[in-house]
Amino acid sequence: MALMAAHTIAAGEGQEAAVLLDRARESVDPELRRAVESLPALTRRVAMYHFGWEHEDGSPAAVGAGKAIRPALVLASARALGGPQGSPESVVRAAAAVELAHNFTLLHDDVIDNDARRRGRPTAWTVFGIPDALLAGDAMMALALRMLADDPHPASARASARLAACIVELCAGQQADCAFERRTSVTLEECLAMATAKTGALLGCACAVGALYAGAGPEEVDAMDAFGREAGLAFQLIDDLIGIWGDPGHTGKPAGADLVARKKSLPVVAALTSGTGAGEELAALYAGPMTGDDDVRRAARAVERAGGRDWAQAHAGDRMGRAVQELSRAVPDVAAAGGLLALAEFVTRRTK
Amino acid sequence: MALMAAHTIAAGEGQEAAVLLDRARESVDPELRRAVESLPALTRRVAMYHFGWEHEDGSPAAVGAGKAIRPALVLASARALGGPQGSPESVVRAAAAVELAHNFTLLHDDVIDNDARRRGRPTAWTVFGIPDALLAGDAMMALALRMLADDPHPASARASARLAACIVELCAGQQADCAFERRTSVTLEECLAMATAKTGALLGCACAVGALYAGAGPEEVDAMDAFGREAGLAFQLIDDLIGIWGDPGHTGKPAGADLVARKKSLPVVAALTSGTGAGEELAALYAGPMTGDDDVRRAARAVERAGGRDWAQAHAGDRMGRAVQELSRAVPDVAAAGGLLALAEFVTRRTK
DSSP: OOTTTTSOOOHHHHHHHHHHHHHHHHHHHHHHHHHHHTSOHHHHHHHHHHTTSBOTTSOBOOOOOOOOHHHHHHHHHHHHTTOOOSOHHHHHHHHHHHHHHHHHHHHHHHHHTTOOEETTEEOHHHHHOHHHHHHHHHHHHHHHHHHHHHOOSTTHHHHHHHHHHHHHHHHHHHHHHHHHHHOSOOOHHHHHHHHIIIIIHHHHHHHHHHHHHTTOOHHHHHHHHHHHHHHHHHHHHHHHHHHHHOOHHHHSSOTTHHHHTTOOOHHHHHHHTSOSHHHHHHHHHHHSOOOSHHHHHHHHHHHHHTTHHHHHHHHHHHHHHHHHHHHHHHOSSGGGGTHHHHHHHHHTTOOO | OOTTTTSOOOHHHHHHHHHHHHHHHHHHHHHHHHHHHTSOHHHHHHHHHHTTSBOTTSOBOOOOOOOOHHHHHHHHHHHHTTOOOSOHHHHHHHHHHHHHHHHHHHHHHHHHTTOOEETTEEOHHHHHOHHHHHHHHHHHHHHHHHHHHTOOSTTHHHHHHHHHHHHHHHHHHHHHHHHHHHOSOOOHHHHHHHHIIIIIHHHHHHHHHHHHHTTOOHHHHHHHHHHHHHHHHHHHHHHHHHHHHOOHHHHSSOTTHHHHTTOOOHHHHHHHTSOSHHHHHHHHHHHSOOOSHHHHHHHHHHHHHTTHHHHHHHHHHHHHHHHHHHHHHHOSSGGGGTHHHHHHHHHTTOOO
């Protein structure tokens, strides 16, 4: 399924991105695992399960983990800005810290959103209960910020402060997302601001942390943050499309999951605010219980007919364009940014 | 009610501690409030309510806040170690950060423990819902660690790393506390370890942060941490006594609240593991639903007859003795430690 068929991408970029993601996972995973294994027993057990390294009973597992997009962005950003300063382990630890912070949000969001499945298996709170999942998430956030604050790299305290500020923004984004569920009308502008806070902020922070570890100056760091935010918004738009039209076999989630939950995702809000008959039909479906598969299929078709699907795909392309502009402020020869563009393009072509 | 009647305390110390707590609140509150006001709108609202600065509808309030024990310990520790280095605002900001981290744990623990009241009014989650209370807590923790990581003081990154490590310990302590509720038997040793993690760790961290801001060396910082931990355990023992015999008019909680929740608090576990008939009677009461006031009164009497009350009071005194020993490693002339001892003694004599 080519979600971004209209967006021309060099054939090699998808492969380059896949290699970068694999390499990031390979270098960051041991550091991440070491960090998680340092947690106190009860917290560790939840985290080991969440990362797919243990089964429910504590026996070893090798369940497919996340896509390592954020660690790959940290590492690629550091390389694009002249390579990491200091010991090579330092930037890998920073990448692991960012991934740990991301996974704290997943643990808490699954509780808050009442999501029962993630990465093809039951979410941690359904297995260990809400208190243990929340406390494991709390501990993971604290550990992530500690890994940065404790690091000998000269920019590590700034990176820790930046990640902490980003986490405040992530919380506000998730809170806005929850508030939108309760409201009958949400503007597209509000929805874009929410997605920027909820998703863009951490991708931006990943790029900024990479730049900090390369010894970049404040302006370059901010430009890298802006690059990550724009790419992050493109990422979220594609994620929202997958939430409606993604293949359950790929995503590990039921088809139309976001519609069943009546999520006010970006394509949905674009449709609801389109002023079309299909938009009104969607609003009527969202006002009801929407339990059956037929309702979900009708809602998906309404989003499409109201232009929500096309808009989301086109807007993801726009955001990628802005991302490239921001990147050029930090790295004048964008071609030299190597994997960064490939990574950014990759996330807008993924199907899961 | 003199919970520590057997423990001789100079008459002036209670007054000195009260003055120190008042002064800490006066200097730290504006900084704390500034920090909370910097949070994004939805998160800020929950935090402003939680701290007693706003009513549920967002109108200004001046509800009695917490006791400011942790900020007072940060400030008194910095003074005891020669006074804070750098700008005087720096250590006040550090004290505010520690208090913010403490309040993050209160917000989350109230959700996890299903507690409906705090400081004489409904808990934040009962007012704003669980998602908003959790996310406000998350944001408060991140903000606390950011305030330290961002500070120009030369020891601020170390203080941030130390507070983050402490938060991991607090989470493990709360998790153990929850696990104990589900278990039929818990040893006194396990219970003391849980209380050290859940309460001692943050009081120790407060003292360590104060020492770091005074430019103290690693050994002094560790000794101050150990002092705070021992005093913190005394604090928890008294807290547990108040949870059973505290005056609802003072505590803002119903009488025997911890017994109704069948909490395995320290005096309760001391009674349950006493090998006495009263201990068995308590175990039988804890095995049942324990709904009526009569059951609660019988349970309280059983704890007392099994020796749990006396043990907790005596052990609080022992811990205070150890605290003084630890303090003398960092401040050889303990008398010069000024308010620190007064504060430590104060928390073992409080009634709410």
